[in-house]
Amino acid sequence: MKVTIRQIAEKAGVSRGTVDRVLNGRYGVKPDVRDRVLSIVEEMNYVPNLAGKALAYQKKPAVVGIVMPPEHIRFFDQIREGISLAAAELKDMGLRLEFQYVDSTQPEKCAQAVRELVNSGVQGILYASLDDSQVRAMIDEAVDRGIPVVTFNSDVEDCKRACFVGQDLYKSGSIAAGLMKRILPRGAQIAVVLGNPKFQAHRVRTLGFTDAMKAWGNPLEIASVIEIADRYEDTFTHVDETLKTLPDLEGIYLATGDIAACIDALRLNGKAGQIRIVCNDLLPEIEQGLKDNIIDFTIVQNPEQQGYRSLRVLYDLMFSGKQPDAELIYTATSIYIPESL
Amino acid sequence: MKVTIRQIAEKAGVSRGTVDRVLNGRYGVKPDVRDRVLSIVEEMNYVPNLAGKALAYQKKPAVVGIVMPPEHIRFFDQIREGISLAAAELKDMGLRLEFQYVDSTQPEKCAQAVRELVNSGVQGILYASLDDSQVRAMIDEAVDRGIPVVTFNSDVEDCKRACFVGQDLYKSGSIAAGLMKRILPRGAQIAVVLGNPKFQAHRVRTLGFTDAMKAWGNPLEIASVIEIADRYEDTFTHVDETLKTLPDLEGIYLATGDIAACIDALRLNGKAGQIRIVCNDLLPEIEQGLKDNIIDFTIVQNPEQQGYRSLRVLYDLMFSGKQPDAELIYTATSIYIPESL
């Protein structure tokens, strides 16, 4: 049978209330009693019963603050679905979600969102927004105040967050390289649309791609790396120019960037369907591109799983004190073709 | 605030005990009281609180019986991991797992396993074994006795099971076709190793593959379909013979069958790495084949997710009475290349 606080209390010769105080770090316990209880907890391998906790939390559920981009960012739709699924499963487990939608281009806004959550008394935070020094500082403060933080989809590095749930970006780049190598003849010219080097995701994917190519002795020729291609116009202009400069181009890897712009540039140059395209994620325009046989492969990062797992990991942390299995929890990276839809 | 049995009881002018009896279909409630309670339950949109239920079930947890192949079948390792993960999350939710490992070639043994679980009083069953008339009959009996059954990984069709959690086999075949089409030149000769037509998985995958090819106007020539290739010897002999008969063969799709045998046959014929191979799943020999660049692509069905979701769906069914979202719950079908490992 499982160990309960009652048994701990008996063995320690104190009341259940005291054990509860010790376990939840509340003030008002003599240090020696505290230590005795803790050692017994350790010795008996006590793990709290979640049903019991959940029931006790019914009146005032623990609040999980979630910082993420606003609802019109479609990429986050699937992530939100994953969060909803986990939330539905945890509906009676004593937690309540509080969303903070922030524009992820503004560092202060992001840090401010975390600050507000902390001040409003949340007991756990899920964060998917900008990686910035102000944000890092706020996350560290939250953790110091005993509020666990889990980042998802895009990480905040070098801070005290418990873990990150998201994609292995480097692997994503390597996979793209592997695909290109398989579908193009040796020596073919390709271009890489890096996107914006300020973003870790763009950089690391490109690195994974170029490293893999190098490791294979460069079976393909990376004839152009297009940077600063974030918005439609940038991307269109750059891709259009590249297509004109490099008439023999046979493939494009979009580490990210505006896919619609790339497709439009291809179409305008009469190259749609002729140049092999590998990109990331599964937005509506990418599904269309796959169906139209303009995009050959897209590499997906299981966003629903990212939402689902991050909430579960945080719940475990908050209610069981269970540390995540790893600091970086990667969701499966898989390859989609039109037939996958 | 949530509706509780207490509120139902008040509104119906009965005691909580009576409401409980009605909700759990226990005998000893006058029909008119019963109806009144039920209509109020309906009207107030009552959903049981899982923490409350879980706590009440602590003393004698509900037993989930799991019928699956024995532990030495490595393919099920990942599925077992998924089940374990779900079980860990549900550890305090009032259930206990009871495994029944059966040889999935023997219909009576499989049916018998289900029978024993039912007789031993389990309250839910997870089944992943043979699809057979005896099994179907036993599953129907279980369901008639109020014990929900969920099949996973391989379905049992035309029976009263609540749902199936597993792969979309037809899509898996189409994806294989899509890959072959992309990596081979038009008109190339390929072979399909069907495996054993007795198994639905083998048949349906092959059908998905050939249907897709047909729909595209047969860009590749299916020069040979190898049946009855279950064990090493069969597969080796057939593939070896095919390689000798068709010297121009450029690709092989293994809907299933013994991959090691296929690789050995390729090696002995000096064709390893020259003929493009697409297969299924991620067994150790397939990982090796990918790394050695003998296998080009493998199509994976997310077995861990199958284990995880099937247990969660069954739990919802048992404790919330929540019907699954669909009768067929498909886990993601994704494509792996060596870089995916």
Place this chain on the structure above:
DNA sequence: ATGAAAGCGCTAACAT
């Protein structure tokens, strides 16, 4: 046939 009440493990308000 139905009501009353104890108990599942934990928390928190109240006592001491």
Place this chain on the structure above:
DNA sequence: ATGTTAGCGCTTTCAT
């Protein structure tokens, strides 16, 4: 500083 106790929602035993 520590003990006591009343719930949290549901099941189940014991009365009636």
